Amino acid sequence: MPQRVVQPSFTGGELAPSLHKRSDLAKYSSGLKTCLNFFCHPHGGISNRAGFEFIVETKDSSKASRLIDFQFNADDTYILEFGDQYMRVIRLGAQVELASTPSAWASGTTYAKTDHVSYGGVNYYSKVDSNLGNQPDISPTEWYPLTGLVVEIPTPYLEAELFDIKFTQSADVITLAHKNHPISELSRAGHTLWSLDTITFGANVDAPTGLIATPSGMDDDDLTYYYQVTAVDEDGKESLPSTEASALVDSNWQVGEKVDLSWTAVTGADRYNVYCSRSGLYGYIGTTYGTAFVDTNISPDTSDTPPIAKDPFAFSGDYPGAVGYHQQRLAYASTTNEIEKIIFSRISEFHNLNVSFPQKASDAITMRLNSNEVNEVRHLISMNDLIVMTSGAIWKITSGDNGFSFDNIRAYPQSKSGASNMRPLAVNETVLYTLPKSGVVRDLTYTLEVDGYAGNNLSVMADHMFRGYSMASWAYAQEPDSIVWVVRSDGTMLGLTYLREHQIWGWHRHTTDGYFEDVAVISEGDIDAVYAVVRRTVNGNTVRYIERMHERIDDVVEDAFFVDSGLSYDGAPVTTLAGLDHLEAKSVVALADGNVVRDLTVTSGSITLPYSASKVHVGLEYECDAATLEPPIEGTIGRVKSASRLIVSLLDSRGLWAGPDEDNLVEMKQRYLEAWGDPTELFTGDVEIGIEASWENRGELFLRQKDPLPSTI
Structure with a gap:
């Protein structure tokens, strides 16, 4: 008996072959047998993906490159091309270049870092400040040659290290961490002005100098007092202490006896803290807004001591491999020598790791994750708590409702699965990450029921896409369709349409005439633009191109970009x-x-x-295929069925083919009232396609877009 079957949604995405008979699953009714170069909309339909427009060839096509997103504000957004010891810049779909040829180098001019000059027909970038008298063509330590007008800066990162760089951003500064190199900051002062600088750890304010202690009115000098002074800026950030000064004083201090202290003013200081030591431990005795202080035998508060210098990242083997902000601190983790250690900066002083004794709430913090195994800290993600992902477990570090300080933080394990080295993605209040061995994708979010973090295996319904593969990189495009784009180790691009609050996640596959090697997403106007590094073979040569997924314009056929x-x-x-x-x-x-x-x-x-x-x-050219699963008619799964009539609901579409399988396709005819010579207009509505009845399958249907035209089903 003929039956009418309706599939109103495709949000389940492409399901694994092992599920093709599982009509009992909720996702079966919204799933697909094949979803290739189509993507799932969160509201239910599928569309063929837009094409990738060519931007530029990478600097060296023989080597891999990595793309990193950089967003300063809504208008100033960039994609950074990191290659073998260089970085270039892309903005709004074009490579950033100097506006014109720089001024000629002059031997008597002092150049600052990021300055550009021309010499001998070549443009150069100044690698250092106070660059005076160094002829560009023979001074590689001071000058870096450019290719034409292309903006480029040198970096220390080799090709093999690119995908192990961890990074975090604050305003116009990205902090870059790699275990083989001192931790560095990439800063931007304009579209063409970029600088990569090794971080110097320490206080933001210089310590006072020239401290002198002069006792007066003393009846005796049988005791020695020691003094130190620190400078404090208007934000309350304190310097290291000055060199100590001593004074011989009367052990039986009398009224009128005193020690006069004086020192040299410090640039940027708002006030000064004064400390005194009588028995080996310094303690606070007062604050002054000038450069002088009088000690009238003030009792030191030894619970408040001057900062102690600390730089744990000074040598090879001690460079951190992970970095992340949390509660006004910058956390550094996972050195080669101590893979499980995390060090948090002082509050709002991201390069200051100084401490005090006894320790203060604002001091830098050092902690280790104690467990049965010593696991490498791989990622630091700031949510309500700090999520620490290691190679063997996931932890939350919390301070409850109190400030994040050494005396009230606690670490609690959340999962024994661990995370791979690929950078996790923050999707609203959820974190997406991949497992270290299988590449399985999971999400993680706070759950009130367990007062902790838990999540779902997002790969289980499409495990055929992950078995035998690893994931190379990924990025999240929130607008317009909330899709995670994933580059697989074989060069296939996977897509995950993900809307957790509506329990929507569906996978789709995307291929091209070549291999996707990396992907990044950056906000551009009203959309999140998807950029990719694609390895292609052109005219017998291997090339690597940076390409940008075009906006999906499907209201005017002449604007459709599907190549x-x-x-x-x-x-x-x-x-x-x-x-x-x-x-x-x-x-x-x-x-x-x-x-x-x-x-x-x-x-x-x-x-x-x-x-x-x-x-x-x-x-x-690329083709887009979608195939339905066997209709979930009760009692007929696994039986031969024939479909002879197909009605497809389309939105702004043209050029679709359909049939029982890919070898028996019929073109959808839709030219109606267009004038001779005008292109066929896009169609919205229901269209009936007569397909050849066949008893050789089980009622599945196959749809294909062969042309560079939009199709939304």
């Missing part, structure tokens, strides 16, 4: 399009004024269209 490594032309009608050197000898497809043009080959960087067009998108 990879593509470029666009918008101008007077032409038949020849140049500037395609990056696709030399490749077979490409074009959408010219809304019409599909095939059988094009790039020759000498150009293609020739069969007719003139004013708006053209040219690039590599």
Whole structure:
């Protein structure tokens, strides 16, 4: 008996083959057998992904590159290309270049770090401050040569180290951590002004100098008092103490006896704290806003002592490999010598690791995660608590409702699964991470029931995408469709449509004529732009391109961009399009004024269209496939069924093919009232497709988009 079957949603994504008979599962009714180059919308439909537009070739295509996002504010957002000992900058879909050729180098001029000059037809970047008299072409320590006008700075990171860099950002500064190098900060002063500097740990304010202690009115001098002074800035940040000064005083101190203290003023100091030692331990005796103080035998408060210098990251083997902010402190973790140790900076003094004795609440904190195994700290994520992900477990470090200080923080294990080295993603109040061995993706969020953190295995319904693979990198694009983009070790891009509050997660696969190697996302206007490093073979050569997923424009067919490594032309009608050197000898497809043009080959960087067009998108072709599961009709799973009629609800679509399988497809006909020569318009509504009935499968349906055109089902 004929039956009507409706699938109203595809939010379950592509399900693993092991689940293709599991019609009892809730996700079965919203799942797909295949979801290739389609993605799931959180509201239920699927669309073919937009194409990737070509941005630029990496500096050295023979080596891998890594993309890191950098957002200063809503307008100033960047993608940073880190390669073998260099960094370049991309902004709003274009490589950042100097506005013009810099001024010529002058031997008598002192240059600051980040200054640019030209010399001998080459542009240079100043690597140091106080750069005077160093001729650029023979001074590699002071000057770094550029390629044309391309903005670039040197870095210490080798190709093999790029994907082990951990980073965190505050305003216009990114802190970069790698165990092989001193921890550094990348700062931005403008689109073309970037500087990478090794962090110098210590107080923000210099210690006072020239301290003199002068006793007066003493009847005897049988006791020695010692003094130190610290400078304090207007934010309350305190320097290290001055060199101590001593004074011989009367052990039977009388009224009128005193010690006069004086010192040299410190730039940036708002006030000064004075400390005195009578028995080996310094204690606070007062504060002054000038550079003099009088001690009239004030009793030292030995619970308040001057800071003690501490720099635990001074030598190789002690460089931290993880970093993260939490409650106005910067946490550093996982050195080669002590992989389980975490050190927190002083409050609001991110480069200050100084302590006091006895310890103060604002002091730097050192802690170790004590467990049965010594596990490497890999990630530090700030939520309500600090989430610490190690190679063998996940912990929360909490201070409850109190301040985050040495005397009230506690560490509690949350999971024994551990995390891989790939940087976790913060998705609203949830953290996504991958397991260290299998690459399985899990989420983690606070649960009131257990007063801790727990989550779900997000890979279990699509485990075929993870078995035998590792995950190379990932990034989260919140707008417009809340998708996590994941680069797999074989060069496939996976997508996870994820909306935890509605219990939505569905996986989809994405391929191209090449291999995805890295992905990053940055806010650009009203969308989160997806950038990728793609390794391709062009004209017999291996090349690596940085490409950007185009906005999915599907309301005007002429604007549809559904080609990879593509470029666009918008101008007077032409038949020849140049500037395609990056696709030399490749077979490409074009959408010219809304019409599909095939059988094009790039020759000498150009293609020739069969007719003139004013708006053209040219690039590599890719097909998009979606296949349904066996209809969940009660009592029929596993039985042969035939589907002969298909009604598809479409939104702004054109060019879809459908059938019982990929070898028996019928094109959806939709040209109705368009004038002769005009492109077929996009269609919204229900369309019936007559497909050939077949008793050779179990009622599954196959849909394909072959053309560079939008399809939303």
